[in-house]
Amino acid sequence: MRALRILLIFVVIFGGLFVAADRAAVYFAESEVADRVRSSAGLTSQPDVSIKGFPFLTQVLGTSLDEVEIGLDGVNATADGHDVRVTEVKAQLKDVKIDSSFSSAVAGQANGSARISYADLAKSAPKGATVGYAGAERAAKGQVKVSGPLTDVLEGAGVEIPDTVKALLGGRTVTAYSTVTLEGGDTVRLKAATLPELPVPGMDEQVRDVVDYDLKIDGLPSTIKLDKVTAAEDGLHFSGAGTNVSLTG
Template sequence: MRALRILLIFVVILGGLFVAVDRAAVYFAESEAASKIRSSQGLTSEPDVSIKGFPFLTQVAGSKLDEIEISVGGITATAEGRQVEVTEVKAELRDVKVNSSFSSAVAGSAQGSALISYEDLSKSAPQGATVSYAGAERAAKGQVKVSGPLGDLLEGAGVDVPTAFQAMLREEFTAYSTVSLEDGDKVRLRAEDLPKLSVPGVEGELKDVVDYDLTIDGLPSTITLDKVTTTQDGLRFSGTGTDVDLTS
């Protein structure tokens, strides 16, 4: 019985040592992977890399990691010089084939996601315009609400309004814009059915103002976005990929 007890204690100690070594190896691998991904993808800062699954060492022995999650900061979107932050930029990679030095890593499949909040969308919008949630029905159509004081919008568009119509500039302008994504990095907002305005002859100028594009700058090539949805939090982007090379 005493011998069995000693054996069990020995097994527990070995198990603890294995777990400690395994976690240390994960930490080192995550740090190395973050450095290489930053370099190969041209990122401004190192991403957060989290290697999932246990034990890690047996995955390395098989040259395949079950899952890696990458979170990226410092991504922005730009519209005519107005720059805003893109948040929650993540990539979830599965079935990642690696070599022993982590100089090569190819994911069998990948899912990417990102978010631009309405607050940041408003910062990117033309002068006088605020972008906000349009409600569930319009959100299902991929639309957002674009609104603002008519006078501010016309001023931003450089439109001179005759004196006779100056008093009407206090009215609130509201339109609903359909959001689309092109080429994986360009967000387009296009107004549908502009409201009838009390100031005549300015519809065309207003449409030119509220229709605008944002370009998402600095996305790593591991994240290819192909879908945008409008939610209560803002614009959520997602995309998928296969055979994604993380180190080139």
Template sequence: MIFVVILGGLFVAADRAAVYFAETEAASKIKSSQGLGSEPDVSIKGFPFLTQVANSKLDEIEISIGGITATTEGREVEVTEVKAELRDVTVNSTFSSAVAGSAEGSALISYEDLTKSAPKGATVGYAGPERAAKGQVKVSGPLGDLVEGAGIDVPDAFKALLRDDFTAYSTVSLEGDKVRLRAEDLPTLPVPGVEDKLKDVVDYDLTIDGLPSTIKLDKVTATEDGLRFSGTGQDVDLTS
């Protein structure tokens, strides 16, 4: 009985060592093939691992990626919680080839970071459940600050009219690697000619830089935490 326990322990140790080696090799391959700035965190699920390798198929792999950013007009913000969950992954013995039968990708940009990317003087926040269900976020701030930050010239005689707060709701969409924010009807502004100019500033795009080609995000959802992105794929090649 003790002998069986010892053998079992050795097998588990060997299995875990093999997993560690495979995760390290996979991280290196993915970094190289996908052009990432740093190695991702790769976690191979399922036990025993060696049996999966013998069958050349892994049940599930989870990849977490850091260092992804989004930029607009020189302003850079962090994209967090970038993950890919891969299932039914067919591999060869050297892990130089890996194809996932299905994949799910996800990422998050918080409202704090969205505000960093917003026009000067604007704050981006949660718009409430009803508007969030429509894919909208709230863009607000002191009207005078927004006008000044946008570089819009206003005659001195009208500046006193810009003391109120500005609030608009922008619909968010995702097109490739671009996140688009487009304001719905702006509130009526007290200074003639300012509304159209301000809309040109409030509407802006964010370009997500550095996502691996294996992650195709095609859906964006406004949540209480920020904008959550997701996407799915079939027959995803991790090493090309």
């Protein structure tokens, strides 16, 4: 009985040491992966890296990690000199093949996501205009609402409006419902699907030239693959999936 008790004590002690060593190895690996992702993507901040599964050391010996999650505080997007924050940037990576130094890591499957709030999206809107939720029916079509005082929107884009035309417009507000698409994985394109009838011939084309614009997302790591955008009440949600995605460049 005494021998069994001593054996159990040794098992608990060595088990605890193994768990401690395993967790320390995970911490080191997470830091190493974060450094390499930051360096390869040219990020200004360190990404959060979480390696799932236990024990970790047996995964390393098998040169394959079950799952790795990467998250960023946010990256920048730009449109006509305006900076816009992209938040909730995440990547979920599965079946990650690695080498012993983590200099090479390739995910068999990768799922990425990100979000731009309407408050942030409005920072990229034409001067004098705002961008907001277009309602459930139009959001289902991938549309957002771009609106603002007509004269402010046009003059904000450098369009000169004679006083006689201003009087005719009478403080009219223009509302365009723009379809949002994602081009090339890093460019958000807003294109007016509908415009209101305007009392001045040719003005609708001027308005369209102003409200149609692109928003370029900068600084996404190669692990974040985006190919789909949906409009929701809290902003634009981006998602995408890929295979054989490199974590390190």
